Amino acid sequence: MPAVLTDLERRILDFMVQYLRTHTYQPSIREIGEQFEIKSTKTVSEHLGKLAEKGYVERDPSRSRGVRILGEDLSAQTVSVPCFASLPDPRVGFGSEGVEARYAVDRRLAGAKGCYYVRARGNEFQGVGVERGDFLLVEPTFPSAIRDGDLVVVVRDGGPELFRYSRNGQHHFLQPGRIEMNPVSAESLDHLQITGRVAGLYRRFEETPVAVSSTTH
Numbered sequence: 001m002p003a004v005l006t007d008l009e010r011r012i013l014d015f016m017v018q019y020l021r022t023h024t025y026q027p028s029i030r031e032i033g034e035q036f037e038i039k040s041t042k043t044v045s046e047h048l049g050k051l052a053e054k055g056y057v058e059r060d061p062s063r064s065r066g067v068r069i070l071g072e073d074l075s076a077q078t079v080s081v082p083c084f085a086s087l088p089d090p091r092v093g094f095g096s097e098g099v100e101a102r103y104a105v106d107r108r109l110a111g112a113k114g115c116y117y118v119r120a121r122g123n124e125f126q127g128v129g130v131e132r133g134d135f136l137l138v139e140p141t142f143p144s145a146i147r148d149g150d151l152v153v154v155v156r157d158g159g160p161e162l163f164r165y166s167r168n169g170q171h172h173f174l175q176p177g178r179i180e181m182n183p184v185s186a187e188s189l190d191h192l193q194i195t196g197r198v199a200g201l202y203r204r205f206e207e208t209p210v211a212v213s214s215t216t217h
Helices: 007-023 029-035 041-053
Strands: 057-059 067-069 078-084 099-106 116-119 135-140 151-156 159-168 171-176 184-186 193-202
Touching: 007 029, 007 041, 007 067, 029 041, 041 057
Parallel strands: 078 116
Antiparallel strands: 057 067, 078 099, 116 135, 135 193, 151 159, 151 193, 159 171, 171 184
């Protein structure tokens, strides 16, 4: 596994990737500082140094833009999508601690901004037809956008869970992904903290597993 990035380190790296795709050259240390409201260029340089130590960039300290990004697809036609080992909890943020890989996905397939993958590691989503090894592409959503049959992420006291949504008249029903859980019913979706909807599913039909690393997919 690659070295874990702090949330700020990940945001700086993402900014550098997007800047390079747009301008074809790297942002300067001063521009990075302005983006993240860091007044000290020394502090920005220290963050870049941490990224270099963790193997995400190579640096030439003698040049303001002397940074080369490693292990990222820099094509303008793709977007880097994080993949989590389990459903991330938005109450504690989407930092890099739970990210097991990042995949370069065609922008036309990546879903809305803020989307992410989650990989089914076992049978935790078996109740809604998701098999071990499946990759679910989850995009942010609102209750008003949910349609009958959608797979949705709902945050409850125990954390985020995956459900299949259905409606019967004025009643809303959620079939849990975990077979040991009981179905949930509600009179209004506004009473539920729905944070995401599954926009796509990737499933391999061969036995060869998908490699999980920090490289693109």
